[in-house]
Amino acid sequence: MxxxxxxxxxxxxxxxxxxxxxxxxxxxxxxxxxxxxxxxxxxxxxxxxxxxxxxxxxxxxxxxxxxxxxxYWQDSAPVIEGLSLTVAIDAEKAIGFEARLAAPAQSxxxxxxxxxxxxxxxxxxxxxxxxxxxxxxxxxxxxxxxxxxxxxxxxxxxxxxxxxxxxxxxDSPQRAAAVSYVHGLRPRNSFVACGANLMPGLGEYFIVPALTKSGPCDCIFINAIPGGPLDAFGDVTSPAEHLARTKELLGRYLPWEGERAVDARLSDPNGVLTGRIxxxxxxxxxxxxxxxxxxxxxxxxxxxxxxxxxxxxxxxxxxxxxxxxxxxxxxxxxxxxxxxxxxxxxxxxxxxxxxxxxxxLPPAPDHVVTLLDAAQRLPSLASGIVEAFNRPPSLDPWWYDADAARREIAAHESGDRSATAERGEARV
CATH class of the missing domain: 3.50.50.60 (FAD/NAD(P)-binding domain)
Known part of the structure; x- marks a missing residue:
């Protein structure tokens, strides 16, 4: 304080x-x-x-x-209750889970x-x-x-x-981002969540419920590996073309997200952005x-x-x-x-x-894939992964070390999380 x-x-x-x-x-x-x-x-x-x-x-x-x-926006911005995470391979869902956050998020x-x-x-x-x-x-x-x-x-x-x-x-950008602020995205069937779709070898696609000048919206963006098939916005000449290209890529690589975006329209003419960080x-x-x-x-x-x-x-x-x-x-x-x-x-x-x-940014190591896969059947582990977006220090050591990852999964399987009881407590 x-x-x-x-x-x-x-x-x-x-x-x-x-x-x-x-x-x-x-x-x-x-x-x-x-x-x-x-x-x-x-x-x-x-x-x-x-x-x-x-x-x-x-x-x-x-x-x-x-x-x-x-x-100032507690009563007007969408309440983001949690996160959903999908790993997509060859336009099909390979891994998928969702979990609520301990405290809601906002955009x-x-x-x-x-x-x-x-x-x-x-x-x-x-x-x-x-x-x-x-x-x-x-x-x-x-x-x-x-x-x-x-x-x-x-x-x-x-x-x-x-x-x-x-x-x-x-020493160079590892992703090329293409952002669209839209109205008309079809809502999820579950609680209001930020969505993360990971596409190994291609990049990522994210959906963030947000508040913009014209009211509640969704920020959708493709985060492409440079030079790959999702890095496809270099020749786009207008905001409308930007959104059309986004929909085209979603239909090809994430068809379930493409269906949600069929009726999406830009929130305003300045509602698009590209960049490489x-x-x-x-x-x-x-x-x-x-x-x-x-x-x-x-x-x-x-x-x-x-x-x-x-x-x-x-x-x-x-x-x-x-x-x-x-x-x-x-x-x-x-x-x-x-x-x-x-x-x-x-x-x-x-x-x-x-x-x-x-x-x-590089391909995920095997133990991280194992953690994500296990989170599908272990709600407490899914919650731990989702809560890390609020407190990234809580990932140490189990996200980074294969042996610690195995112990983490075993603790959730047994219902005994005492070995990781301090996870999520690290703050600035």
Missing amino acids: VQRTSHTTRSIAIVGAGQAGVQLALGLRQNGYDVTLVSNRTPQQVLDGRVMSTQIMFGDSMEIERGLGLD VDQRVKIETWLREFEGDGGTLRIAEAGIEELESLAATHDLVLVAAGKGEISRIFERDAGRSAF PPTVRKPVALLPSGRSVLGLADVLVLNDPLTGQGSNNAAKSADVYLREIVNRGAEPFDTDWMTATFERFWEYAQHVVRWTNGL
């Missing part, structure tokens, strides 16, 4: 107005900090622009937002969320600066603020942070030409492929750690040792997300 203060003379600048940047800016304002937030778009431009992600927030991340009073179009939060930030006395920030802007901010944080994870400015080769397993971990501190230092935040430093749905969750948890560390710092200087230690505090959690996500 952040210790609340009424006022501080300390000033902080944040470059980047996504989940992490705006959440942290609002939290700092609540604690009395003078905050400058730099965004390359106005709130209205954010709302009117293209969709930015396929965000899903799990229980622990939603609790962070509730703690800051930022959970709110970031255009809606960020526009609302930016307006609250300005209304709370924060300074919103609209600019394309570069080195010159960072130098100006560093000269006039006690701390500068960079939360723009996918732009040119993030490249000032050195890639951490020891923590980065890949190289999973990367960067070093937390960047040195400016003047000698001043700036600190990276969230996916500036830890950028994962979206296949485990951890992007917004990582952002929320990173911002939460940084807020607590900033407040606890009091009047002490935000020097480079403190910057590095603050990131390492977040890395204690984030390393589990990186290990899990990176491990799913």
Whole structure:
């Protein structure tokens, strides 16, 4: 819990107005900090622009937002009760199970969320600066603020942070994502769930019930292995063609999902997105030409492929750690040792997300396939796998080690889970 203060003379600048940047800016304002937030778009431009992600927030991340009073969509966003997982081979279901989450999840179009939060930030006395920030802007901010944080994870400015080769397993994108926000997707026959369809050798397909500008919708996206048959959007020239290509691929490789999508239509003309993300971990501190230092935040430093749905969750948890560390710092200087230690505090959690996500990008090892297969007949194991989306550290060690996997399955078979009783307790 952040210790609340009424006022501080300390000033902080944040470059980047996504989940992490705006959440942290609002939290700092609540604690009395003078905050400058730099965004390359106005709130209205954010709302009117293209969709930015396929965000899903799990229980622990939603609790962070509730703690800051930022959970404005509890009564309007679909309640995601659980997850379903299918392994598909040759257009047929090979493995399939579903389980409810201990606490529901939620997905709110970031255009809606960020526009609302930016307006609250300005209304709370924060300074919103609209600019394309570069080195010159960072130098100006560093000269006039006690701390500068960079939360723009996918732009040119993030490249000032050195890639951490020891923590980065890949140097190129491992998937090509093609996202559509749609109305009219046929509902599941069971509870409301996020759907994950794994296609070995091809990629993945995900469905996330969400709230967008025009009401409840579904975010559907294909996550294709580059160069494979699902990587088929390079010649698409319009949003309508993008959705048509998605339906065509679903009909061919996941026919049961293709049937659900027959009547799907785009939520709005800006409801499509394509992209390729190289999973990367960067070093937390960047040195400016003047000698001043700036600190990276969230996916500036830890950028994962979206296949485990951890992007917004990582952002929320990173911002939460940084807020607590900033407040606890009091009047002490935000020097480079403190910057590095603050990131390492977040890395204690984030390393589990990186290990899990990176491990799913190559072909799954045999013991993981065995775990998924066993989850079909063991509801408690299925629940443990599903709950890991909320708390990835709970997967250690049984997801990564064949012997531990066998013990985990045996514990669920016998009904004795004492050996894994602490699973799911790890938090940031």
